[in-house]
Amino acid sequence: MQSSYYSAPIPQFLGSVDDAILGELTRRHHHALEHEQRGAWLSQIAILKAQLDVNSAGHLFLEFSIPRMGKRADAVVIRNGIIFVIEFKVGSESFDRHAIDQVEDYALDLKNFHLGSHDVPILPVLVATRAKRSPSEPLWAADMVAEPVLIGPEGLAPALAALAPTEASAEAIDPIAWQSSGYRPTPTIVEAAEALYRSHAVEEISRSDADAKNLQATSDRIAEVIEASKHGGRKSICFITGVPGAGKTLAGLNIAAKRAERHEDEHAVFLSGNGPLVEVLREALARDQVVRDGIRKGDALRAVRRFVQNIHHFRDHYLANTEVPFEKVVVFDEAQRAWTSNQAARFMQGRGHDGFDISEPEFLIGVMDRHTDWCTIVCLIGGGQEINTGEAGLVEWLTALQSKFPDWDVHASSLLEDKHYTVDQKAAEMLQAPAIQKHPDFHLSVSMRSFRAERLSSFVSIVLDGDAVGARDQLEELEDRYPILLTRDLTEARTWLRGKARGAERIGLVASSGGCRLRPEGIHVKAKIDPANWFLNDRFDVRSSYHLEEVATQFDIQGLELDWAGVCWDADLRRVDSAWSYNAFKGTRWQQVRDETKQLYLLNAYRVLLTRARQGMVIFVPRGGPADATRPPSFYDETFAFLQECGLPTVA
Structure with missing residues (x-):
């Protein structure tokens, strides 16, 4: 993702004709340019040219990428040792709460995830183009992110004259070094799902620093297994482990999203027994698509349901018939929480299936085994996650593979036998089988849930x-x-x-x-x-x-x-x-x-x-x-x- 559509020192921007600037924005936009967007850009260019001083040192970025949020800030200005994040509300006379939160979120995102912004002052500015309002004195928080300044267009020049909160933070910022300093986001799972569903690459929304396990490496290794299974006519199962918050669900969503996007014939799907997670992800993805594409909510939900499904609904569908699954690649989130045979039998008896006497892992593998050519199952295994009666842990998956599906290729995290993931001694012994292929890249070792609290x-x-x-x-x-x-x-x-x-x-x-x-x-x-x-x-x-x-x-x-x-x-x-x-x-x-x-x-x-x-x-x-x-x-x-x-x- 390009960091910005337009970048230039302020004097160069002021000396350029509007059409040239607009042409640069349009060329990098990569989407059909709507009349409303073109008009908004021209309004922003006009305001910036009227308010910026040609004799002032500084640098301007237009449409600056905020990758974690999958959005772009209208403008970023670097001057006086401050990063100004500017959002324009063209045609607006007022400052609604959503717009205020948006520009503040952009500033906080840069502070927390953009390396060049960690130690510099950041001032968010919201411009309502029909408002008559002068800037107030910035109120700086301890982390040097100010409260949003709310102004009309004539207030932009005095707002940009703000001084850094301390002399120590007033050092000049090299705009090129700042722009290229690197971005290490840790999105929420909802933000990540939205970005992946929009076809962003996982490296755009995840940390890739030396201290964090690269999610892309895990996804690439899984892709290799899938391709080998596909071309070799094999059935395979992969077990990914990770510490709490390390990105297992993100890895699973990425696998399902990328296979669905690039290999439509595989009908890859993300399955979870976590009902609230499925409900929240579906609703978030549908709402996001309605806003982006202007489609009806019902149409958006139907598309999302093919991508994210409740594992119990998947199970119930194939319990009712013997058809070969539509899906060739399935990702099971929190696979250690699948039910034991006793728990599954009790539940099924209540649904009128008195003869059901196998564990949920055995049944789910059996469903995918109906394929006569190939398929791949990806199981995401968390440590210390079992919170419900009847959850099977890893042993039921391994028992089913050993006793009922010995021809399947088994690929496992090299840490799968660790006590945090395998509390059952029988499972630990089964993992010693030479046929099980171990992969270091199948373990995610660093928590990404909190950018402040890896420990x-x-x-x-x-x-x-x-x-x-x-x-x-x-x-x-x-x-x-x-x-x-x-x-x-x-x-x-x-x-x-x-x-x-x-x-x-x-x-x-x-x-x-x-x-x-x-x-x-x-x-x-x-x-x-x-x-x-x-x-x-x-x-x-x-x-x-x-x-x-x-x-x-x-x-x-x-x-x-x-x-x-x-x-x-x-x-x-x-x-x-x-x-x-x-x-x-x-x-x-x-x-x-x-x-x-x-x-x-x-x-x-x-x-x-x-x-x-x-x-x-x-x-x-x-x-x-x-x-x-x-x-x-x-x-x-x-x-x-x-x-x-x-x-x-x-x-x-």
Whole structure:
């Protein structure tokens, strides 16, 4: 993706004829140029020429790429040691909230992901071309990103005369070095899906620095396996592993999107048993396509449903018949969460299939095995992700392959036998089979969920291991970049979250599905959210996460992300005598959970909740109620004290 359509020193821009500038913009546009866009460019050129000083040093970029968002800023001006990000609202007299958030998001995106922008002041400017408004003095945040300046066209010249917030940040910026400094985005899964669905390359929206595993390398290796299977008439299965937030789902979406785009005959599809993730992705992709292409919502949804499907709907379709699948390449997200034979049988019996007695992995492989020539299955395996009764883990996939489908080619991550991905000893032994081909590129080792907290998942694991000393040591590598605070007051938590979010950064409350005694605090975990509205709607919609009224559980939020999260910690997981106590609320009282598998699910529920925030979180631990036997202070105080021992400060 070209970083900008037009780039020139300000004096050169001012000395160029409008048609030449327009021609350069048009030549790089690569799409049919609409009359409205041409008119907007001419208006912007006229305003910039009227407001820029020919004697001023500086540089101008037009249509500057913001890859993570899949968009372009109208203009970027470099002068006085400041990056000015300018958006024009041609024909507008007012400044709507969406436009203000948009220009601020562009500025924050550059600050966080563009290497040349990390340490320089950035001032977002919104120009409503019919407004009469002069600029106010910029209000600079600690990270040197100012609040958006809102002006009419005549206010642009004084806005661009702003000075850097400190003398130390006023050094001249080399515009060419700045432009080419590199971009290391970490998009949310929704942003990534939208970009891939628009046919952007994965390297445009993902980190590619030396410390991060290159998603492109994983995608390329999978493509090699698919091509070998296709040309050799083989059936193959691939197992990709990755730490939480490392980009497994992004890798899977990329594989499905690129195969669907370049090999239409394969009908590649992304399948997930995570209902909220599927719902949110479908809705986001459909809404985006409606805006981009102007098509009807129903038409957009039909197209999206061919690309992203619920794995259970896929299963049910092929359970009802013996037809050969339409799809040749299928990507199964969170494959370790497929059901065991007992869980699948119980579910199927309730649906009238009394004779169903095989695991979900065996059935799904069997469906794809109906092909007489070739096919490829890609399984994405996460560590510490099992949160539901009856989830099979890896062993059911390996057992099915060994006993029922021995002719399949098996390709696996070289870390698949690690304890974080294979807790079953039988599965670990099966992975030693010489026929299983191991690939280092099939493991994604660095978390990309938070651009500030690559070490967050490690910190959370140490906390859940009960190691306060180790957690405190790990926190030292986090606290300057990723704030984690404690509070006993939910109002205080909400205030902190609202104060942290800028632009369209998303905030929300999350809690364990077993946190039933958060209800006196106004947190109702049994009240189901609408995931699409909660994750996608704006701050003006009371159903959205922004309002901090509805709470998402681990089942709602697994695989999805917030920028800032409020984690509400109940007594289902509590510290008692310096160890974790596992509890479930039944009827009118808590009961201790003794089953080791269910204890693991509860730990993993909190693991999911504590790794959802990209930028920081506040943990709310209630004080309890002395007169309420279901939530006495003793159920919460030791947990709070332990988290303090882990080094977490309280909200100031």
